[in-house]
Amino acid sequence: VTAQQSELIKNSIKSIPDYPKPGILFRDVTSLLEAPVAYATSIEMLANRFRDTGVTKVVGTEARGFLFGAPVALALGVDFVPVRKPGKLPRPTISESYELEYGTDSLEIHTDAINAGDKVLVIDDLLATGGTIEATVKLIRRLGGDVTDAAFIINLFDLGGEQRLNNLGINCYSLVN
Ligand code: PRP
Numbered sequence: 001v002t003a004q005q006s007e008l009i010k011n012s013i014k015s016i017p018d019y020p021k022p023g024i025l026f027r028d029v030t031s032l033l034e035a036p037v038a039y040a041t042s043i044e045m046l047a048n049r050f051r052d053t054g055v056t057k058v059v060g061t062e063a064r065g066f067l068f069g070a071p072v073a074l075a076l077g078v079d080f081v082p083v084r085k086p087g088k089l090p091r092p093t094i095s096e097s098y099e100l101e102y103g104t105d106s107l108e109i110h111t112d113a114i115n116a117g118d119k120v121l122v123i124d125d126l127l128a129t130g131g132t133i134e135a136t137v138k139l140i141r142r143l144g145g146d147v148t149d150a151a152f153i154i155n156l157f158d159l160g161g162e163q164r165l166n167n168l169g170i171n172c173y174s175l176v177n
């Protein structure tokens with residue numbers, strides 16, 4: 001990522017104080033979606049980083065992870081697999097609970113969506129505490145998937161998510177810190 005590309009993406013992300021709770025500075029990627037050159041650049045940067053690395057599937061986490069994971073999967077020519085909030089996926093699922101910067105929830109994946117030996121890349125819009133991606137990685141590993149990398153548009157580096165994921169054997173790649 002060049003400094004210029006990182007700036008283009010950074011400048012398109014609006015910051016909203018005290019949303020959804022006092023003390024949270026919300027980094028709003030919907031403003032990146034409204035800037036097509038910056039949005040396309042973000043997808044291209046992620047796809048270029050992981051092209052020819054042997055990735056067989058991209059997993060994205062509801063909801064904002066879909067906005068980046070699915071276009072990157074298409075660009076790489078591999079499957080996109082959604083990880084969703086409870087009760088949304090129609091086929092048999094497994095589930096993991098996790099804590100969020102502002103609450104707790106659980107996540108589910110289709111049991112048949114990952115095969116043993118799949119090399120899986122996880123994509124989300126933003127890394128905060130890392131709880132969402134820790135739960136996502138556990139789901140993929142329970143199904144026999146090999147996951148060593150997670151990619152984000154934004155890393156809120158002061159919340160320690162990168163270290164938490166590194167401790168699980170996950171390398172983090174982000175476009176903006
Ligand atoms: C946000 C964001 C990440 C997660 C990051 O999603 O899109 O998925 O929080 O936080 P963490 O690193 O502390 O887990 P949110 O759960 O708000 O759901 P949404 O995408 O459906 O809005």
Ligand code: ADE
Nearest residue numbers: 025026027028101126128
């Ligand atoms: N998800 C968790 N923390 C967030 C933040 N500060 N901004 C946007 N999304 C988030």
